[in-house]
Amino acid sequence: MTQYIPVTMCxxxxxxxxxxxxPEDGAVQCCRxxxxxxxxxxxxxxxxxxxxxxxxxxxxxxxxxxxxxxIIQVETEGHEIAATLFGCVKYLFSNEMxxxxxxxxxxxxxxxxxxxTGLLYILLPVNFNRMPPYYAPQIYHLVRIITxxxxxxxxxxxxxxxxxxxxxxxxxxxxxxxxxxxxxMIFIAAIxxxxxxxxxxxxxxxxxxxxxxxxxxxxxxxxxxxxxxxLCTVSPxxxxxxxxxxxxxxxxxxxSLNRCTALLIAxxxxxxxxxxxxxxxxxxxxxxxxxxxxxxxxxLATSGDLPLAIIxxxxxxxxxxxxxxxxxxxxxxxHFKSEWRPRERTYLYRLTEFIGRWSMVDIFVDTLMAALIxxxxxxxxEVGVGAVAFGAVVVLTxxxxxxxxxxxxxxxxxKINE
Ligand SMILES: [Zn+2]
Ligand SMILES: [Zn+2]
Numbered sequence: 001m002t003q004y005i006p007v008t009m010c011x012x013x014x015x016x017x018x019x020x021x022x023p024e025d026g027a028v029q030c031c032r033x034x035x036x037x038x039x040x041x042x043x044x045x046x047x048x049x050x051x052x053x054x055x056x057x058x059x060x061x062x063x064x065x066x067x068x069x070x071i072i073q074v075e076t077e078g079h080e081i082a083a084t085l086f087g088c089v090k091y092l093f094s095n096e097m098x099x100x101x102x103x104x105x106x107x108x109x110x111x112x113x114x115x116x117t118g119l120l121y122i123l124l125p126v127n128f129n130r131m132p133p134y135y136a137p138q139i140y141h142l143v144r145i146i147t148x149x150x151x152x153x154x155x156x157x158x159x160x161x162x163x164x165x166x167x168x169x170x171x172x173x174x175x176x177x178x179x180x181x182x183x184x185m186i187f188i189a190a191i192x193x194x195x196x197x198x199x200x201x202x203x204x205x206x207x208x209x210x211x212x213x214x215x216x217x218x219x220x221x222x223x224x225x226x227x228x229x230x231l232c233t234v235s236p237x238x239x240x241x242x243x244x245x246x247x248x249x250x251x252x253x254x255x256s257l258n259r260c261t262a263l264l265i266a267x268x269x270x271x272x273x274x275x276x277x278x279x280x281x282x283x284x285x286x287x288x289x290x291x292x293x294x295x296x297x298x299x300l301a302t303s304g305d306l307p308l309a310i311i312x313x314x315x316x317x318x319x320x321x322x323x324x325x326x327x328x329x330x331x332x333x334x335h336f337k338s339e340w341r342p343r344e345r346t347y348l349y350r351l352t353e354f355i356g357r358w359s360m361v362d363i364f365v366d367t368l369m370a371a372l373i374x375x376x377x378x379x380x381x382e383v384g385v386g387a388v389a390f391g392a393v394v395v396l397t398x399x400x401x402x403x404x405x406x407x408x409x410x411x412x413x414x415k416i417n418e
Contacts, residue, residue, distance in 0.1 A: 220233050
């Protein structure tokens with residue numbers, strides 16, 4: 001049976017609170033900032049590991065099929081071109097766009113592969129009541145980090161947008177990997193929602209006891225581990241390690257404001273070439289034209305694809321801009337120790353974490369179009385340098401959001417209330 005730790009600390013506002021009972025359905029939320037503290041599992045705790053293991057094995061098979069077969073095939077003027085995921089990475093690499101090739105590889109192949117093989121390595125022995133495998137906590141830590149970079153749902157949206165755009169210039173035939181990728185996306189979402197992480201930590205680090213609050217000395221600093229959410233004591237004098245997963249823990253993310261500001265400045269600088277330089281270069285009958293992000297959206301809007309234009313506008317223009325604005329607002333208000341609406345500012349922080357990855361849609365669309373439309377003498381599409389700058393903006397804003405510690409918003413409030 002899963003034992004829910006009765007005392008927990010909110011990861012978004014740092015408030016220590018007791019979970020008196022788990023509701024029959026739904027989740028327990030923080031009473032101060034509404035962050036989800038515990039979720040009731042859909043699957044019975046006794047069957048959670050076995051159920052997740054079955055999902056992981058199926059997802060691995062789907063991942064292999066998705067990488068062996070093409071995603072879509074384009075037929076035009078007697079030419080047939082098929083694009084595989086790895087083919088897109090190879091195309092970018094051979095066109096000297098190593099950064100974009102690496103980014104596409106990480107978000108669509110590398111991250112899901114590490115996530116699934118890591119879970120298989122841990123769950124297989126645990127399911128058969130064997131000892132947890134060597135380095136299980138470290139590997140589970142890696143799985144949790146890499147999960148933020150797995151973007152199959154964004155890739156699926158990118159493929160759908162590409163299919164609509166391509167169907168205006170050629171016959172588009174969906175291939176087997178398109179369907180297996182859609183299934184893989186659903187399986188990975190099910191794994192993330194059904195895996196009882198608290199129980200898995202108990203299985204791979206079984207001898208760890210929860211902190212006994214009543215035995216703590218006055219003034220002891222507590223924090224929850226950023227990796228496994230275990231409540232630990234921290235010493236300001238020296239580095240502490242989480243007793244459950246062994247990662248270095250800090251009372252607050254170290255240098256959060258400085259790191260977030262530096263990443264945000266770098267993202268804002270690259271935001272300019274990302275919007276001014278072409279993300280896609282089309283050569284048709286000897287004439288070469290570059291398309292910036294806004295050109296692409298305007299073209300779709302005027303050619304009758306309004307829903308598609310709206311999707312691309314939100315993902316490529318609205319989301320990166322709003323992320324830069326929100327993160328700047330959070331940094332400025334924390335720097336000036338503002339008391340202004342801490343709960344709403346925490347909501348804004350969670351929004352930036354959630355929406356950031358969706359800007360990758362444009363990169364996926366440009367890469368797929370370029371990998372598929374390579375008909376020499378008729379039409380050739382290439383990925384423009386603007387896409388490299390845009391990819392860097394997406395990565396930098398995601399890293400900036402990860403570097404920001406939302407508990408700093410509430411630390412100011414606590415000092416005021418003291
Ligand atoms: Zn909270
Ligand atoms: Zn930990």
